[in-house]
Amino acid sequence: MSELYQWDRAIQPPAFTPDYKTSVLRSPKAALLSLQNSFSEITGPVFNHNEIGALDNDLIRNYAHTGEPIGERIIVHGRVLDENGRPVPRTLIEFWQANAGGRYRHKKDTYLAPIDPNFGGCGRCLSDDNGYYFFRTIKPGPYPWRNYVNSWRPAHIHFSIFGSGFSQRLITQMYFEGDPLIKLCPIVKTIPDPDAVERLIAPLDLNASVPLDTLAYKFDIVLRGSRSTLFENRLEGN
Amino acid sequence: MPQDLSYLKQTASQTAGPYVHIGLAPDRAGFDIFQNNFGHVLTKPETKGERIIIEGLVIDGTGTPMRDALVELWQANAAGKYNHPNDTQNKPIDPTFRGWGRSPCDFETGVYRFETIKPGAVMGRNGRVMAPHVSLWIVARGINIGLQTRAYFADEAQANAQDPVLNLIEQDKRRQTLIAPRSERDGVPLYRFDIVFQGDNETVFFDV
Numbered sequence: 001m002s003e004l005y006q007w008d009r010a011i012q013p014p015a016f017t018p019d020y021k022t023s024v025l026r027s028p029k030a031a032l033l034s035l036q037n038s039f040s041e042i043t044g045p046v047f048n049h050n051e052i053g054a055l056d057n058d059l060i061r062n063y064a065h066t067g068e069p070i071g072e073r074i075i076v077h078g079r080v081l082d083e084n085g086r087p088v089p090r091t092l093i094e095f096w097q098a099n100a101g102g103r104y105r106h107k108k109d110t111y112l113a114p115i116d117p118n119f120g121g122c123g124r125c126l127s128d129d130n131g132y133y134f135f136r137t138i139k140p141g142p143y144p145w146r147n148y149v150n151s152w153r154p155a156h157i158h159f160s161i162f163g164s165g166f167s168q169r170l171i172t173q174m175y176f177e178g179d180p181l182i183k184l185c186p187i188v189k190t191i192p193d194p195d196a197v198e199r200l201i202a203p204l205d206l207n208a209s210v211p212l213d214t215l216a217y218k219f220d221i222v223l224r225g226s227r228s229t230l231f232e233n234r235l236e237g238n
Numbered sequence: 239m240p241q242d243l244s245y246l247k248q249t250a251s252q253t254a255g256p257y258v259h260i261g262l263a264p265d266r267a268g269f270d271i272f273q274n275n276f277g278h279v280l281t282k283p284e285t286k287g288e289r290i291i292i293e294g295l296v297i298d299g300t301g302t303p304m305r306d307a308l309v310e311l312w313q314a315n316a317a318g319k320y321n322h323p324n325d326t327q328n329k330p331i332d333p334t335f336r337g338w339g340r341s342p343c344d345f346e347t348g349v350y351r352f353e354t355i356k357p358g359a360v361m362g363r364n365g366r367v368m369a370p371h372v373s374l375w376i377v378a379r380g381i382n383i384g385l386q387t388r389a390y391f392a393d394e395a396q397a398n399a400q401d402p403v404l405n406l407i408e409q410d411k412r413r414q415t416l417i418a419p420r421s422e423r424d425g426v427p428l429y430r431f432d433i434v435f436q437g438d439n440e441t442v443f444f445d446v
Contacts, residue, residue, distance in 0.1 A: 024299070039324065124261075160261060171251060191252075
């Protein structure tokens, strides 16, 4: 792998997005300094299967104490690819979400919906050699938040993905097909390109569902690609 | 119509949100779920290199610590080699050192902290050696896309003066925002690196 394609600023949200109010004081004012890649950017941490527990990708069972969590049982699956369409193999994917009522198991979440004693709300896995990943969970609920007085987050699952180089590192959110809250959400609207928003919406995937048991949604993730032409700037040497 | 380039489109970034700890550091969210947690200690007893601590605050536009931010660190080993196949330098990998760590800011103090080793110098572009440094990536509620910066070491003044990345920064004052001063705590070298979002000492962030 060599240098990464640049972040696509027509797709990626800018730092300063005043309709998402918290960004106002948490965005740099100066322009970012453009850097060509060195080894520091095109390398990144490697994770192994022995660091991941057997139930880490099963949110229905990985925090079950007295029974299973309440909610719609779903499978989320897809592939991690780069812009060249190449699979990103053996990369760490972490995910977290609210429970079916829209409440997070987090000491800072005070929403009145109840904690589910059998739902932790986080999991992780490594993609396989083809970039494929899957996990099982319950469908999260929407919840209110303090942006405008009556702002609601659409149901979503947070994703963290590493890729191969540290500068491919990405955090995003997956939404669900058909949710009317998506187009109202100030966080969704930080993304300048409506097509890029559509690509964060996972369609129902009936083929991948388990009959009489669990529905499925499909969510593919595309990380920055890298250049591999014959004539390239040398990262080292003289 | 010319041929289609047929690249895939990047997935858009979204904020990590206030509950990032659930996914990336569940013990900080207040519960125990995984057998193996990823943390802020990068070293094992056998790891080669000088033990150091890197710590600081992530500070918002009012000067207030962002107590819900999360910082990740990526660095080379003591020999200046990244533990990754894309690093083609002819230098030894330290099998006990992955070179990556993750530290949520403390909910009370706002401090993030890494226990690591001082990295060696890594070859940069066009045969220009980069001064020892670590890469940092910051996410939080209110940050739409993770921010990347570097921390350099104040006691490497000569190497820093030659560093090809620091030398891209036009204003000396801004260059200083990437250089962590060195002190000592309980006999361990401590580098203080505050990450400042706005104002006079705004940290240099990279589009990289």
